[in-house]
Amino acid sequence: MEPRQLPRVLRTIWPLHWSQISIRAWKAVQRRAPKIRPDRPLEVPGIQPGPMAMPPVFGTTCDSGNELIESLAGGKLRLLNQSFAFGESNWDWRLGSVSEDRLWTVTLHYHQWLYELAKIATESPEHGPKAKELWGAAMSDWLQNCRLDSPGAKPLVWNAYAIATRLSWSIRTWQLWHDAKIELPQELLQEWQKSLYQQADHLYRNLEWDLRANHLLRDAVGLAWAANFFVGSRSRQWLAKAQQIAVQQSEEQMLPDGGHFERSPFYHLEVMDDWLTLAILFPAGRVRDQMRETWQRAAEYARWLRHPDGCVAQFNDGATINADQNLIHGEVIGVDVDLSMPRGGKHFSDSGVAVWHGEPWTLFWDVGDVGPNCQPGHAHADTLSLECSFRAQKLFVDPGCYSYDYDRRREYDRATSTHNTVCIDQTDSSEVWHIFRVGRRARPRGIQVSTDQEHFLGQAEHDGYQHLAGRPVHRRIVEVSEEGFLIVTDQVDGLGTHQVEGGWLLAPHWKIRMRENRWELTNDKQILELEIDASSRCQIDACEATYHPEYGVEIATKRLRWKFEGKLPFQIVCRVSEVSKPLLG
Template identity: 30%
Template sequence: MVGPTRFRLLGEEADLADHGWDDPELPKLWRYNQHYFDDLNAHDAVGRSEWHAALIARWIPDNPPPRGSGWEPYPTSLRIVNWIKFALSGNDLSGAVRQSLAVQTRWLRKRLEWHLLGNHLFANAKALVFSGLFFSGEEAAGWLHTGAHILLKQMPEQILADGAQFELSPMYHALALEDLLDLLNLTRAFGRDDLAEEFASRIPAMLEWLLAMSHPDGEVAFFNDTAVGIAPDNIELFRYAHDLGFAIEPPFAGITYLVESGYVRMACEAAIVIADLARIGPDYLPGHAHADTLSFEFTLDGNRFIVNSGTSVYGTGVERQRQRGTAAHSSLVIDGENSSEVWSGFRVGRRAKPFDVAVSGEETSFTAHGAHDGYTHLPGSPVHRREWRLSEGQLFVEDAVEGSGLHQLEAYFHLGPGISAVANTADGVVELSDIKTGRQAVFAAKGGLVEVIPSSWHPEFGKRVDTKAIRVSAYQSLPHTLQYELSWSAL
């Protein structure tokens, strides 16, 4: 909140006085956020507590049940949790507010999102646990029982053995980690040690996964639907976990293979590669998936050198479709097709399935390899194989495309913000420079035409940063191999 009735959400400001709670001129996701009440527990929230109390009091008569976006199950779930956190932080709730909370919980209990499952159902169940402990009596005990039962059934499915949230989005993983930290905090505070132990058992692996999937800048890598500014940032989550008694250990140097989720992290001196050898997510829940199989991000000296382009919009528009497509990621496109058939805003048809995944390495030389079948529906049944080799001062990447027939191959390497690029197309070399650190690097390619093209990076919802990308293209008979080498010297 930037004023008593004014919000800055998803990079866009609007005032309640001008738009109300459900103005169709504003995007649906923006309106959802307006009903979440996240600011009750945001940075420096204590200084805005009078605004918050007045906003809660206003929401109740302005949003009679069951009208509008605010009464849909997901925003209702988040609002219930935020109002109860507000109360447990020392703020008084009037009788009318408590009555509204009870009404909202009764409404939610009858509308759990079993049809969506995933993070939506998890949020529903979390809200029931919060209300079930906050209130007393037989009805509250029923809410607690239902919510806890759902969570205990869903955790083994939604939290993989390597700690990943099963939708394989680092952003949604961070949100799920916050959920479990909240649930642990709450159940300990209310003396439900039985539940607290269950929630606590999942958290160490989730912390390790988040660390492995983050860059030295302290933010997550951009795979599937991921942006910063939606989940709490890493430093807040690690502080929260530390306060609840968990040790925070930095990721190991060398190679880390997150087997169940399918990601690989390689770290050698100043360089880090995070590579996607994963499936797109659960077969029945691909809504937050991108066509990003065999993409990767690369950090040098703590800065993002090669990136995926991120997520700045939801909905069903052209830009949403583009950001989910393979060409918006540092991967290989064949015949202009996406590796997985992303469509509409949250749908996937044909899906790329990775196979032949292998990792190896020791001391200062590491290798990861994988293939996928996302292009085998094309004539000649192309199969994309990619290998990364990271060593001191060098990253070598190879795309081997098996199959037959003539095909257009386009490999994209999206450059991070602040990375300048000058191409010498005659010899297939691009000179790179990090404006922030002064680091110089050279990109060279074999087997295709090298170009530097305009690109964009989307680190937050509602935000676009103009950048550059290297594209290596070839129109060749298969099989064909493209090779790329990024090299740098010590500062």
């Protein structure tokens, strides 16, 4: 580390829990220290007799059916919308140091695709034999080459989050084979059972108290799966630890208004699925009831955070996935969720999101912290950014999240200048760096939100630029008027000369035509006018941009952009209205 980087590192670790730092330091020492004694041998117990409670399947990251068989037989596997060489003739588990396609690699080791193969084998008379053959070959190869002591296996294959997720898919898969009464080679079954027990034991001894947040909760889910699968005293120990973590994390991670403290709607749905799983896997009692109540509170928040197409807003990391299926799953724990769209406005003051559902606008405005002090890894420098839909069509979108590699796409997805907010002096409002790091963090303040049946009005500012010369402050006022206009006023106060820029990332289906101080926006159904009124002369243009609605998906689009360079204060008003016919030149 260079000396000039030290202040940024200190700003990054200062807000953390002291225990996170000490645990991370201890793990670093353990990795480098020579082994004094070998690992104790594991005595693998039996598994629970009879069928176990089986939570619903939450989404998919891979192909299914004949497409999966054909791709693997052809030497490719598609995960997270990307295909790479992998399959029958090349079981490349990507062991060792991985700097590219890291998320794809760790998803490979979740084993959901192996579950899908087993599902085909147990359900399809036509494709079942080939699916069983592929599953057996892949699992045997994984058990042989991805052991805990295999060179290069620990970082991604045997990290706690991967183990916890893999345990869920593996135990589901085991249940599929059992229910279908399909015999597998006895030696393979024994090695698989031994590996599952070793994975659960390793997870228990390597819980992610250094990362916390959604990772620690997923660790509890993995332990709960293992506790329901195996018998014996160790299993009871795993269950007790899973319950302890679940109770602690439900109180730490779920905010009073129902939002998840990482402030990512996508990860909000992920932890909802984990709460639901725990509410099924835990035995009846107080802890199970608490999981159910936590899920129910989270479901109401998710219901409000949906665009008219059902997909959640895309603040911070994650994909803009449809939340309806997650909400429907509440039926299995006795919670029925109203899937109709809410109407009116709501300010989730703990989560820091202001929402408007009306006609013609749906609006989500980020007026909260970028994330919790203990784990802002999924944060973007997007304070005061907004997303919106017009007459059920997405209009202004978030740049999204392509992957978790240290590359230009990651920088793009997290940068202030790519979001629907204001950037000063080409500096991010929060100091996002590397893949998951955040140093200096913008803090919103002066937040006021008022709504009635036809009108939304909110204002807020943040301190993310007060470290710059002249201590500039960005203040934003957002209004949805009774006449159906969206009006966004950005005010930058401070001293001295600065470069101020902002703009709007368009959903890809919109086309634009530029005029002197306005843009005409059209799609197959609507024509909108976006008019600019600035206190000082500024440059207005449209530039090429990209949109990442899902992991591994990149779509070309346009960014409407304005730039000002001069002395502060500066104010700019963007007014969006519907017009009945194309504007004349």
